[in-house]
Amino acid sequence: MPLFTSVLVTPPTTEPVSLQAYNSLRLPAYASDCITIAQSAALLEVSHRLAKRPRCILGGGTNLVIRASQESPLQATVLINQLKGIVRLSGVVDHQVRIRCAAGESWQSFVMWTLAQGLAGLENLAGIPGTVGAAPIQNIGAYGVEVAEQIEAVHVWDFHQHDHAVLSAQDCAFGYRDSLFKNPEIQGPWNAPRYLVTAVDFRLWTDGRAPLRLGYSGIGQKLRDLGIDHQPNAYQVAHAVMSLRGEKLPDPDQHPNVGSFFKNPQVPDAFAASLAQKHPELPRYPQSGGTKLSAAWLIEQAGLKGWADSRAGVSSQHALVLVNQNEATAEDIQALARLVQRRVMGQFGVWLEPEPVYWPAG
Numbered sequence: 001m002p003l004f005t006s007v008l009v010t011p012p013t014t015e016p017v018s019l020q021a022y023n024s025l026r027l028p029a030y031a032s033d034c035i036t037i038a039q040s041a042a043l044l045e046v047s048h049r050l051a052k053r054p055r056c057i058l059g060g061g062t063n064l065v066i067r068a069s070q071e072s073p074l075q076a077t078v079l080i081n082q083l084k085g086i087v088r089l090s091g092v093v094d095h096q097v098r099i100r101c102a103a104g105e106s107w108q109s110f111v112m113w114t115l116a117q118g119l120a121g122l123e124n125l126a127g128i129p130g131t132v133g134a135a136p137i138q139n140i141g142a143y144g145v146e147v148a149e150q151i152e153a154v155h156v157w158d159f160h161q162h163d164h165a166v167l168s169a170q171d172c173a174f175g176y177r178d179s180l181f182k183n184p185e186i187q188g189p190w191n192a193p194r195y196l197v198t199a200v201d202f203r204l205w206t207d208g209r210a211p212l213r214l215g216y217s218g219i220g221q222k223l224r225d226l227g228i229d230h231q232p233n234a235y236q237v238a239h240a241v242m243s244l245r246g247e248k249l250p251d252p253d254q255h256p257n258v259g260s261f262f263k264n265p266q267v268p269d270a271f272a273a274s275l276a277q278k279h280p281e282l283p284r285y286p287q288s289g290g291t292k293l294s295a296a297w298l299i300e301q302a303g304l305k306g307w308a309d310s311r312a313g314v315s316s317q318h319a320l321v322l323v324n325q326n327e328a329t330a331e332d333i334q335a336l337a338r339l340v341q342r343r344v345m346g347q348f349g350v351w352l353e354p355e356p357v358y359w360p361a362g
């Protein structure tokens with residue numbers, strides 16, 4: 001499949017554009033202006049046109065809380081990333097293959113494509129919604145794996161230089177749900193991002209050589225339930241992960257959500273130890289520089305799993321997921337998030353940091 005095909009760029013709109021279908025919380029949000037980018041050649045023109053104007057970059061809208069009514073739409077041009085294409089950059093070298101994927105491809109479709117090619121490395125990340133271009137932004141992770149482990153380089157459009165650039169994985173400063181793209185000192189504020197990801201280069205394993213990760217959150221048991229007892233392949237691991245996700249997470253089509261609403265907090269070891277004295281069942285995950293706690297456990301223990309008002313609620317399936325119950329607005333979701341933060345703070349002295357991005361920020 002060639003990279004970056006299709007039409008150039010749709011003209012900017014003049015009426016406020018509804019973004020309700022473009023965000024997985026299905027919030028009634030509007031933008032003053034939208035441009036769909038389907039070919040990288042369009043970026044030079046767009047870059048100059050938007051040099052001094054507010055802009056923001058939209059992938060699949062699965063990690064966004066957008067606060068903007070029809071009367072007061074987002075005062076920024078929303079750039080909708082539709083860059084498509086996947087290419088193999090190398091043959092097999094040391095049991096590994098390099099693949100470049102354009103940023104507007106669906107993450108799930110890309111993972112399934114790699115598995116169909118007999119490539120491994122992304123199987124634990126199967127089932128995560130959104131686009132390939134957003135995967136490095138918060139360094140998506142699930143079932144003990146972070147995407148950074150397979151990323152070799154990230155191709156970007158640099159709005160400061162009006163040119164393409166390539167960032168190595170090291171340049172991207174990946175951390176837990178974090179990267180350079182979330183650092184406002186480098187990426188800028190929400191309405192003036194410096195870098196638009198255009199493509200991502202991955203280094204993947206030929207299946208059979210991949211160090212499969214089976215030890216996390218029931219993958220081994222699920223494989224056994226599926227009748228796979230010995231040496232699963234990457235496709236079977238992905239199948240197990242998707243099956244587990246389907247059981248644990250509310251379906252965003254029926255219960256609009258953005259997945260985990262809060263990051264798992266990291267606290268000093270001594271603080272975690274003192275909490276564990278009061279709550280012996282507290283799950284603790286030692287890290288370098290502190291102890292990670294389970295945000296879902298804290299929310300559940302605060303009595304909020306399944307809590308809901310008429311519009312927004314904490315999923316009864318998974319305490320980390322806030323859902324749009326019935327025509328919720330961004331303000332409803334934000335009020336619920338604050339309630340969760342305050343209750344957990346009051347009960348455990350731990351402040352939960354939201355995972356999704358807010359437009360406008362703050």
Ligand SMILES: Cc1cc2nc3c(=O)[nH]c(=O)nc-3n(C[C@H](O)[C@H](O)[C@H](O)COP(=O)(O)OP(=O)(O)OC[C@H]3O[C@@H](n4cnc5c(N)ncnc54)[C@H](O)[C@@H]3O)c2cc1C
Pocket residue numbers: 024056057058059060061062063064081103128129130131132133134135137138139140141142181195196197198249250252257258259260357
């Ligand atoms: C049901 C559900 C389950 C989820 N499970 C997980 C999970 O297991 N693990 C996990 O890590 N996340 C999970 N998520 C969160 C989300 O899917 C990921 O963060 C995903 O990568 C967001 O992709 P997106 O294209 O929708 O990004 P968007 O929501 O459109 O954007 C998110 C941020 O990235 C920026 N961005 C998007 N594309 C680009 C680009 N090309 N260049 C520069 N900036 C860009 C946006 O400006 C915004 O700041 C889940 C979400 C849902 C709804």
